[in-house]
Amino acid sequence: MKDNPLISVVLPVYNCGEFIEEALKSILNQTLDNFEVLIIDDASTDGTLELIKKYKDSRIKIIEKKENSGLIDSLNTGFKISKGEFIARMDGDDISHLRRFEKQYEFLKDHPEVSACGCWIEHIGAVKGVSKYLENHEDIQAHLLVSNPMALCATMLRKTAYSSFSFRSDSKHYEDYDFWVESMWECQVHNLQEILYYYRIHAYQVSTKWKNKQIEGDQQLQLKLFKKLNYNERMFSDSLIRKLIFSNESFRLSEFKKILQWFNVLRKRNLEYRVFEIKAFECVLDKLRRRLVRDTFLTNKRGERNFKKRIGLLLYLSSSEKWFVINRKLREKYKLIFKSR
Template identity: 40%
Template sequence: MDILNPKVTVLMPVYNCELYIKEAIDSILNQTFTDFEFLIIDDASTDKTVSIVKEYNDCRIELIEKPVNTGYTNSLNYGLKVAKGEYIARMDGDDISLPNRFEKQIAFLDANPEVVLCGTAVKVIDSDRVIRYPEFNDYIKLEFLSQNCIVHPSVMIRKSILDFYSISYDTNKEPAEDYNLWVKLLNYGNLYNIQEVLLYYRVHSSQVSQKRFNLQVESSIETQLELLDFIHNGKDESLSSLLNKIFRNNKYSYKDIMFFNQLKKDLLLANKSEFFEPNGFEKYLIQTEYKIINSYFIKRDNFNPNIFFQFIACKHKLMSKMSFRTQMKIFLKSILFWNVKKT
């Protein structure tokens, strides 16, 4: 191993991980691929995390102790700055990497220089659940329109791309900073998910605070807007407002339906460059449209004749189609002024 020029930098920010950190460290030190430096960045832990790390005597481990807690994303960006490896392998202090994880990811990245990031399938610890997201770049991009589909601690990233284009995690996007970084990287190469489970991923039973959940939702919406901006130049408040509703499963207005009707045409035309795989993108728009019209015309709490007239006015413009039976239900409920009875 070349200490000054390792093939891989393992980047593992930690904070109060005393229950799991030994398993995490051992899983890295037991990799079949051994040419790496192992940066463990402690964010001013108040438990035994640091003392456990200091028990190890391995020249590949470099423990960086932050005197003040400044946050997860801050630790990540510091690690990217000081990393010496050709590749950055992410790891969290409560997960477990399988022994051949690095060997397989490095082999793939070495053989595919157009790929800038490689994730893997993961198995949830203490369960039979396997998370396996889309494999190829075209389908990853489509999935990004709805959700993050790359597991953060499973990734290996080509550091030369981060350095050359001055890319780092956006601290304002935490706790969805990874999702935002993946979308940025689409500018510079392909993303890929190995379909083999190479990481055991821990899901904690503790509930995420409502405040943090709201921040994650807001960050994800901003990232989805950035993704659509690859083809639809220029964000506007109407698009942002509609995405907010779609992401949160909120109620829609008739104005939303009319806006989306024009938006889908604009987006299909803008995608002539085929940034998004055309058939998959059209399917995404159809599914989104159905979600909106289903909420407004079917799952509403009250009806009146105007609802049916609105449906007739926009029916021929819809990509998604409703059955005759469903249309009759809308008609009957509308003329009967049908209302949901509250209990």
């Protein structure tokens, strides 16, 4: 291994013996091979470490932790001791496309203003599918308001750009999302519009076991981002926003009216403060509003079946939203009529 590798692969592992060899092979066989592999073992008990030690590749450096101290500690250790100009994240149960490093490095080399380069990911294992993340920084940044818009495990980063950031100990189970929320106003990001990473879904992974904790953390981060727009938090309380935006709870007419006011206030505040790029922010607000309308009038997710109440709610919608709801309801009615014939 070279003393000054171009890339440091930060690979935290804990009891992933079933998948670690496939993960390691996808790294060691990359078309761009100027890298070190920092494997931080979090006191595995399933033979993971023994499988790793079978590989006699000089690019591999193993850090053995005597006690299990968690993923955040492993990530911070890996980022701190990395020697590369770039850091490529990877998880021990996933697979990287063999040209992933090459393509992400080439993009970062050609775009010095960009600090991190991600990609689309394909889900393998228990759940199939593809996560097609947004491409440009402004859209990715605005999308932080509704979900984690980049897979950190599939990202390559400039080490110097992120030297002042770390994974916070109080962000356990949502540390990736928190990392982006903290850094994205200083570091520009980009997602390549192709699948370069294969993310494994299985019952033993942290994101499956701690799903509820992760959702709670995600909501805290989203509230924090909305508050960048400096709206009146007494008028628009966290409990109101959680109820109408983050849950499927039933709500009162007055609450529905107030959350529509909140959308308008956010739009005006962003025009004033320019926290988010205008067009990207408008897209996110429209998405949130459409979801609220759909869940209230079309899916029955909130268990709202009171006809008079629905008519009352309908009056507060825009003309286009009213037409959307009425049109969908008429289509549903016609389908039922024709089906019964």
